[in-house]
Amino acid sequence: MTDLALSIGCFRYDTTAALFDGSVTVGGADATVHSAATLPEIFERVIRRNEFDVAELGLTFYLRLLETGLPYVALPIFPNRVFRHSCVFVNTHAGIARPADLIGRTIGEFGTYGQDSGVWAKGILMDEYEFEPRKNRWVIGGLDQTSAPFDFIPHPHPADVEVTAAPEGATLGAMLDAGEIDALFSANVPQCVLDGSPNVARLFPDFEPLERDYHRRTGIFPIMHTVVIRRDLIDERPGLAQEVYRAFSRAKQDAADRYRRNRRLYEVQTMIPWMNALVERNGEQFDEDWWPYGIPANRTTIDTYLRYHYEQGLSSRRWRIEDAFAPELLDIA
Known part of the structure; x- marks a missing residue:
């Protein structure tokens, strides 16, 4: 793959910070990462103007537009998860x-x-x-x-x-x-x-x-957002979806590794008392990869969301995971 200028729109989280500071890059691409003051601003720029090649997008925004036609397809990358x-x-x-x-x-x-x-x-x-x-x-x-x-x-x-x-x-x-x-x-x-x-x-x-x-x-850790990529781009560039997935995964792993290393220091890089105890308590409840990407580790969570979306009248059909995510990444872990 020759070098490709790639624009990425997403919020700066622990899971994406390494993309912003350039310590993690997308293989075969010269990626520029953009953010905004609020997440809806990113979503609007994606939906109104197709402004980014790769972008964070709320699941409900993606599913609503999937019905009417959207020049993007979702990758099983989940930078935003919150219990609700x-x-x-x-x-x-x-x-x-x-x-x-x-x-x-x-x-x-x-x-x-x-x-x-x-x-x-x-x-x-x-x-x-x-x-x-x-x-x-x-x-x-x-x-x-x-x-x-x-x-x-x-x-x-x-x-x-x-x-x-x-x-x-x-x-x-x-x-x-x-x-x-x-x-x-x-x-x-x-x-x-x-x-x-x-x-x-x-x-x-x-x-x-x-x-x-x-x-x-x-076993559900609720997923709020996914990451989407232009369909025409992955058609033109075989392997690009996998490279984007690997980059987001490495950025997330770098953040997780910092928390693991900093247990030795009682998580003193934060200002939150007892942060070390919270990290240790979470370690007792969650798997080693407590923020997994990919379909296999998230199938129950994603399918539950798709069911909720349909039951609440937000989808005219009961979407299957296979219909909503890039086929080439359905089995990637």
């Missing part, structure tokens, strides 16, 4: 003490009905607590800054689910704090929570034991 029991916030005066109390309530969600975090939260609540999204009213808007629902993706939802936009000038965080909505499913922690408002709390205040138990029982 912790992402459901409630107004403390609304009388919501347990999942069953969400029935009939008005719930906010950032950007679109069925954001990646919301798909996971709804799905987990449906599987484990008999939650039914159709029994709620959903309000879509900006979290702490005013924003209309995303206008660069389709907004499918079942006909029997009531979904409206937040009032002009309103933010979901402020609406939750004021009791104008009863609950909020959010990928990010609302500012009112960060500020210590007594009016807002998590549905599951002690969420870590619940999320650890969920992982032990299911």
Whole structure:
């Protein structure tokens, strides 16, 4: 393969930092890595302008556009994963003490009905607590800054689910704090929570034991985002998909190795007390590769997400893993 100028758009995480600093490169390519202030900005640049050759993209954004035609295909690279029991916030005066109390309530969600975090939260609540999204009213808007629902993706939802936009000038965080909505499913922690408002709390205040138990029982570590690559590029450049996969994998492995090495130093490169104890506790629960890429190690997690997407009316068909990811990487580990 001759050298190729390759543009990559993604957020800077532990898992991608080595791509940004150039210590990991894509074989056969001269890659330039770009980011943005927020993840939706990256997604919009991919979707509106096909701006990047390789890019991070939320799973729900990818699946919605897969139905209508998208010049990208997903690689089994997952730079963003978060357990999501912790992402459901409630107004403390609304009388919501347990999942069953969400029935009939008005719930906010950032950007679109069925954001990646919301798909996971709804799905987990449906599987484990008999939650039914159709029994709620959903309000879509900006979290702490005013924003209309995303206008660069389709907004499918079942006909029997009531979904409206937040009032002009309103933010979901402020609406939750004021009791104008009863609950909020959010990928990010609302500012009112960060500020210590007594009016807002998590549905599951002690969420870590619940999320650890969920992982032990299911083996699922929820995936939010994947990485996509231009279809025409991998058609023209056999082996490029594998090179991109290897580069992202090496960058992720470099980050994991730093945590392993720094156990000797009690993780003093961070400012977080007891970080070493957390790393050791996680080591007891997770496999050696606790953040795996590839289909084989993530098949249950991916298939669960595809099921949730369909059950929640966000897909017109029940996608198979083989339909959604680059065929040449289906067996790579």
